[in-house]
Amino acid sequence: VPASQAQLPVYDAGVVQGATVTEMVRTFRLRPYRLAEHLERLFRSLRYTRLEIGLSSGQLEQIANDLIAHNGSLLDAGGDLGLNLFVTAGDAPLYQGMTGRRPRPEPTVCVHTFPLPFGLWARRMETGAHLITPSIRQLPAQCCDPQMKCRSRMHYYLADREAQQVEPEAFALLLDLNGNVTETSGANFLMVECGAILSPPMVDTLAGISRATVIDLAAKMGIPFRERTIGVLSAMNAEEAFLAGTPYCLMPVTRLNGVAIGGGRPGPIYRRLLETWSTEVELDIRQQILQGGRSG
Amino acid sequence: VPASQAQLPVYDAGVVQGATVTEMVRTFRLRPYRLAEHLERLFRSLRYTRLEIGLSSGQLEQIANDLIAHNGSLLDAGGDLGLNLFVTAGDAPLYQGMTGRRPRPEPTVCVHTFPLPFGLWARRMETGAHLITPSIRQLPAQCCDPQMKCRSRMHYYLADREAQQVEPEAFALLLDLNGNVTETSGANFLMVECGAILSPPMVDTLAGISRATVIDLAAKMGIPFRERTIGVLSAMNAEEAFLAGTPYCLMPVTRLNGVAIGGGRPGPIYRRLLETWSTEVELDIRQQILQGGRSG
Amino acid sequence: VPASQAQLPVYDAGVVQGATVTEMVRTFRLRPYRLAEHLERLFRSLRYTRLEIGLSSGQLEQIANDLIAHNGSLLDAGGDLGLNLFVTAGDAPLYQGMTGRRPRPEPTVCVHTFPLPFGLWARRMETGAHLITPSIRQLPAQCCDPQMKCRSRMHYYLADREAQQVEPEAFALLLDLNGNVTETSGANFLMVECGAILSPPMVDTLAGISRATVIDLAAKMGIPFRERTIGVLSAMNAEEAFLAGTPYCLMPVTRLNGVAIGGGRPGPIYRRLLETWSTEVELDIRQQILQGGRSG
Amino acid sequence: VPASQAQLPVYDAGVVQGATVTEMVRTFRLRPYRLAEHLERLFRSLRYTRLEIGLSSGQLEQIANDLIAHNGSLLDAGGDLGLNLFVTAGDAPLYQGMTGRRPRPEPTVCVHTFPLPFGLWARRMETGAHLITPSIRQLPAQCCDPQMKCRSRMHYYLADREAQQVEPEAFALLLDLNGNVTETSGANFLMVECGAILSPPMVDTLAGISRATVIDLAAKMGIPFRERTIGVLSAMNAEEAFLAGTPYCLMPVTRLNGVAIGGGRPGPIYRRLLETWSTEVELDIRQQILQGGRSG
Amino acid sequence: VPASQAQLPVYDAGVVQGATVTEMVRTFRLRPYRLAEHLERLFRSLRYTRLEIGLSSGQLEQIANDLIAHNGSLLDAGGDLGLNLFVTAGDAPLYQGMTGRRPRPEPTVCVHTFPLPFGLWARRMETGAHLITPSIRQLPAQCCDPQMKCRSRMHYYLADREAQQVEPEAFALLLDLNGNVTETSGANFLMVECGAILSPPMVDTLAGISRATVIDLAAKMGIPFRERTIGVLSAMNAEEAFLAGTPYCLMPVTRLNGVAIGGGRPGPIYRRLLETWSTEVELDIRQQILQGGRSG
């Protein structure tokens, strides 16, 4: 079906309970990036939820590639696709009367693409994102393991609304139950201290695949990468900070709780990482986003 | 649209983030029950999320009544309707390319009905539900205020899957972060001790409207009702226990963690409450469910 | 067997894991006091642990009464008995080779009496007990429900050792994980504020039967009794404080963390409670203890 | 005394409070294994509890060796011994009237052996153990330091009872207060991820000596060993998992929360570790257990 | 000395550690209000800190009255005084070399007055205060009992700075470690729900004396007053809310986290309470503040 008509029945558990496991992949020059890693993580999430989809990783890869091939051909030049895979827990039994059939116990699997909306990020790629630590906290592992990428994310929505009280364009940087830094609603938070890249430990934070890319790039570039519990004071005193997320790869952070990070400008390690990444994928990632912002 | 075709676009924040506020109302003899209270709670949730729907409580009431009138007329005799109202945060900006238009900042409001599936509960109305305390815990208030009825409920799904390891028909009775009793995925937990009805305090539990009905009925019937932190030992030693939830009103609980509650049979206070409630709504609630089970 | 020879095999789960549920009853003038309540609590603990002893409450009562009758006759005049009932989880499977038989799955039930050692408490009945809040904390409900009287009490032992660093005769007043007052290793803590008796809530504290007696006595005497979270500052500023425990009934507390409580002397409400209790059981409780101290 | 007659008086603090510090050693071919390390850990626990036993490590070693020599000679061929050392806090003062003497302030020291009951583990050595994460949580360090091996373990008993609701032969894998993996009631949990052995950090888990043996063996075999906070999702997606405990050394884990680990079969790293260990002690550990199962 | 010259040496523990216990009293028509209650609370705090000041409550009362009499005579007509009593832990030993004498172990006691700065509050008395829940949390009881009024309040400062990110005039409404409402940096938070005044429980909140006045006034006026854990959703849906603090008595709250409370205007219960209070002290409290604002 055309992407604009992709819909989920209101009686699906994905709508009713947010009982949805998901992955998002992006393409570079219309080739999917690290698709195998995304699929592996999807299957890890599925084992945790005990959802069985009856499709192998190879079959999903095939579907993804076919969809990208087809939808990529409809895209404007210079664009790239996001691809969403999600699996819901299927029919919610309570609503069985709506369909006139017994609720299907099988999960709903949905794969769709969308043009990456570069215009959303163009300005922040230049000026940097502004982050706020809200009072709403990251979900603890004993409610939902943070290594599962799922769609029960009301706390993200609430956290971002709080951040937007301060500044309409700000993102929330969620703290864990102990008050230490975790992640934003859409990305991993990384910072630079004494020339090394620091990440919060993966206890209450999803181990993102863009973050894994940063680890690989940093290793190649000789930049140390370390995990460490990060308090708010350390984050506010970072030499640099940036967000790692699938659709935009790396976005600079230039302000946290109203205080400028790294002089308020994207930092040199951020820039080098993004350049190296661009070289690897044979595409100027930053340029693509800025251009998308101008035309969008 | 016909209920079976009610759908949500995959780019809606309700699908993408579970950023959905909701209420469920049921009818007795096709008249909505405590609709005003449900709408008041919906507006309380909306204020918390800062979603503005541009509809007054009166307008929603009108829509609900119209829908019930229309859909009720299509229902089999003896049936009743559930009515779902939900509000999502509208278009998720990331997917704006799917629609070819700027993301609408307005919330999506959806109201639909469904025939109450009495067959789901018929057997448990006779034998009682079996509950298990899983390792997955209730969301703490600092992530999501429990007084908001929302649809980011993956932890409910996970908790029920754990309970079903023990017994395929069991429900999870979620504990809070301190290990005390809160609620099940669909209902408030109430128990009887020394002849009084006990409820966990409303700190980490949604104050349900069926529970409010129990409070009213108990007051009329002269049965004391108290809130108190309830440990697992107390719950396993309850004289009676039952669940209060909108679609089935009151369901007996006869087993907790493998131990029989109240001799393993629905208790006298449960039965008296349900009879009084039935009288109030001029409908034998238990009978309707049992009959639904036979025909369903 | 003679009490001095009552022993538990080293391969019993009571020795190996502290997997023991217990009750302690005392006699007044060789009649057991509130035995039915103790037995009821024992059965509540047993349901929580899912231990089935194959004995009814009536049978246990008979055994207890017989034992008291027999052993009471051997006691010095003016003495009274403590009676211990405990149930362990039976043979620990690991040690099955020690007995040359398959491990018995049945719980071990043991009932024994002991002369109440009044000499242990005599001095403190006059001068009052001194309490210290140690760094060791009360077990949280999610590890072990505090309403179960069990014998996995290493934390009590550690807490008392800490208190005895300050003063060799001091007892520990354990705080919960939030730093609020719970109980001592052998008794409930009660205090007087504005003329009312205050108790910590029964969330992280065993609801003792001597405490229940205080509630009954206070009701008869017109003294208000309230449960409330008690911080350390409030406790250190109590008008009076005392401990309620089965073997000595009520012991005054005259010092907490080095600060005198109630001018450092047993208070008037304490004295009135003890007198009323004495009247009820037709025995001067305080006198019996003081005399035991002199002769012991 | 004959092992079957080793008993503890019911007035001993080990029975009354579970105030017992312990170690368990096993023999290979009737020679004690890593006895010095066990004794060192025992003395560490004793310092923490401030129990002074008046025996040096050398004296305990002598006693252990003598006992093993004597009892080993009575054992069937092919068998091996477990040796238990435990120290209780001595007479509980409350029961002083039972003995007719003042309570002894000295700790009770007990050393005894038992034939290792290989039959208990034989089947699980082949099929692998099944683990369940129960709602009962591991004791936090502020109640009892997890590095002390003690016998106040009611929470283990409760946790295993919960696990056995699901499957009668399952063990509990306890989570800490944050919901992350710690240990089972009798062993350390270890898993394999990306070819490395992962262990939870030793914050809320006893650093077992069999686990220390695994560290040594892995170092020799060139297998990386790492400590990391382990969430439930990671554990459910382990390539392999196994338990390290003194009496059986290493037991494979093939199922966690109903999901197969490593294809449901003991994994290659597990097998290599056990073989290397067997070579070191000149005894086929697995074979001994399987044989014990057949004859037992 | 003249108030403007009241100073504390930089080596005083009050400066060095914030080890200061304090009370603030205000006058109505130059007579101190509830001075005895303030002094009683001061002595409660002193017992908790074990500071002994060598002055009785009567002596402090005399000093306070003398100071008010003297300084009141210098005040502009229509004004009133605040009176501050504070006690620090005396000389910090580290700095003994600054004074050339051994550090005095005695606490420093300081009493001073100040003209109440009505201009600070005038506008908010009309428009209402705006509150924000910051990410910084209230100190837990196990670090510092909240019933002690002390001056180690950096967390208040940080919380208010966070609130002022949103709106320069906003105050922080601090949440406890569980995410529930406690107090602002200078006042108790009270709200109206279903016509009753609700207060958070006094577990993590100072029991203010203005709040005690509200309890007394409400009792006289027949308005129910209840303590209950208050989540953020409930507070954002309050019918009215207000702050109770010594210097301004009662200040309306009209906005919380950007959402209007009670239609954004001071509510009727607030107004009635303030009028009754004004009658009691024979002074139009609101008028005095508004006038102070105009002239200030």
Next chain:
Amino acid sequence: VPASQAQLPVYDAGVVQGATVTEMVRTFRLRPYRLAEHLERLFRSLRYTRLEIGLSSGQLEQIANDLIAHNGSLLDAGGDLGLNLFVTAGDAPLYQGMTGRRPRPEPTVCVHTFPLPFGLWARRMETGAHLITPSIRQLPAQCCDPQMKCRSRMHYYLADREAQQVEPEAFALLLDLNGNVTETSGANFLMVECGAILSPPMVDTLAGISRATVIDLAAKMGIPFRERTIGVLSAMNAEEAFLAGTPYCLMPVTRLNGVAIGGGRPGPIYRRLLETWSTEVELDIRQQILQGGRSG
């Protein structure tokens, strides 16, 4: 002004709220030690509090050096100076009437020196400090980031008072909310295990500059240094332990909770570290303190 006259007005936020950020530097032979690092940490704290002092690091360095030069010349031979820099949040608005002017929004900056009081530490340098773990806990990061050196330290005062109940000269070793070791009120805690120096992780503990010196010295001396969560049992079984704090550099710890550490005598690693440090600063640190004790 002369140091003895350095004072802070009672209306300064440093006195009123403890809203003070601070650093302490010491001299060796009247040259400031690691001044740049202290200033860098001061500016990190200032960014966190958002206090802007209008002085650069270079300017503060100049002031510090001038003050040391001036005050050093007045000092007895063999002495050394402590230098205190602190920044308060300036005038507290509430007290504006005391000064007759509008409250200044600028922070108060104060720099002063004091002769190091070697006599305070002389005896403990020989016998070692005794530590006690009190029930009062370290502030959690979500109230106040522990990397900020601030002066809201009432909990330190309370903790030390508790420790002094046990022994008048003892210091408190504060535990975090999980019961693990953090720091004392004036120094970092370090211990030796298996020949390596262990430090608690810097999550709930200030990363001290003397501790940083130990890291540097240990690296030069080939002694391993590791961060690890440290439970009380581990600390009580340390081979050695010592405190690292600016004024005395390194003080041995010889007793924890009544148990001797390292045989009750300062250990060899401690002694070697102090000697190496002495060599680096061309001053026998231990000798200077002992001499100060004799003359002081």
